[in-house]
Amino acid sequence: MxxxxxxxxxxxxxxxxxxxxxxxxxxxxxxxxxxxxxxxxxxxxxxxxxxxxxxxTGYFSTEDEDCPGRPLLFTVPEKMDIIHTMILVDRRIAAEKIAEILEISRERVGLIICHVLVTKKLSAKCTPKCLNADLKRYRVVASWAILEHFRWNTAGFLAELVTMDETWIHLHDPETKEQSEEWRHSGSPCPKKFRTQMSASKVIASVFWDKDGTLLVDYLEKGATITASYYTSLLDKAKQALVSKWWGKLSQGVLFLQDNASSHTAEIISRSWMICILKC
Structure with a gap:
């Protein structure tokens, strides 16, 4: 059978x-x-x-032996200190360069940097401008003033806040790759578009806004510059826009935030703030 x-x-x-x-x-x-x-x-x-x-050999057990897994890499404390010192001396040194100098593997260097020293490489963050000591002190004082105002009126702080900024706007700004995405069926050809560039012509736009949306967008004429008199007229337009959109807001008080450009800090602007009942 x-x-x-x-x-x-x-x-x-x-x-x-x-x-x-x-x-x-x-x-x-x-x-x-x-x-x-x-x-x-x-x-x-x-x-x-x-x-x-x-x-x-006399070993008669038929059970599977425990697998310890991948052995941990042994790291000499002296190597750790040397790598740490090299990083402190040159923050941009490459891991491959460290491995070459110390004659150890790239994997070992990565283990020490990431898991032992708990360090990672970060890219530099772009800032609008390099501030000197006076500008930094000015911003600290302004920040403390805003914080005190927030503590004094926490509930209505955002309702009083109005800010403005200026930016360059190109007359033609091509759409990005994400903006050109379209829904297509499987097997359909990909959409195509011609390569275009931003136009050389551009204009400065001054934008005023609060927590409820945009209050005013004003475009500077071509060839003109932002002066104290122009900015004063701009504040008058912002006042009118604020009155027409949010009636009664000026009577309650407005916390106006702006940068410290020379045209924004002129004496005529301070008088305009008093007329417009804008407080900083």
Missing amino acids: AAPDVEFTMKESREVMKFLFLKGKSAKEIYDDMLVTLDENGPSSSTVKNWVARFK
Whole structure:
């Protein structure tokens, strides 16, 4: 009668190999016997040889041994200190350069930098301008004034806040790749567009806004510059826009924020603030 088609687990196969080994059979005899009985479901010849060699050493356990996983890399404290010093001396030094100097692997350097020293490379953040000590002190004083105003009127702080800024706007600004995305069926050709560039012509736009939206957008005439008199008229337009959009807001008081450009800090502007009931 043919033997039934039965699959043995790895542990069961090892128990069978152990039993046949204790009966005095060799590795080849054990393999041939299990091949006849289990056919393709039996262990390979190399597996039988490995387990028979283990049994010969007196190790008869058929359980799987615990796998410790990848061994941790050993890091010499002196190497850590040297790498830390090199980073402090040159913040932009490459990991490959450190590995070359210390004659260790790039992987080891990355492990020390990221996991031991807990350090990562950050790109420089662009700032609008480089401030000197006086400008920094001025901003600190203005920030403290805004903070005190916030503490005094926390609930209505945002309702009183009005700010402005100036920016260059190109007469033609091509759409970005994300803006040109279209919904298409699978297999449809990709949309195409001609390569275009921003126009050389551009204009300065002065924008006033508060928490509820834009109050005023004014475009400077081509060839003109922003002067104190122009900015005074701009504040008058902002006042009218504020009155027409949010009636009663000026009577409650407005906290007006702006940069410290020379045309914004002229004496005539201070008098205009008093007329417009704008307080800073």
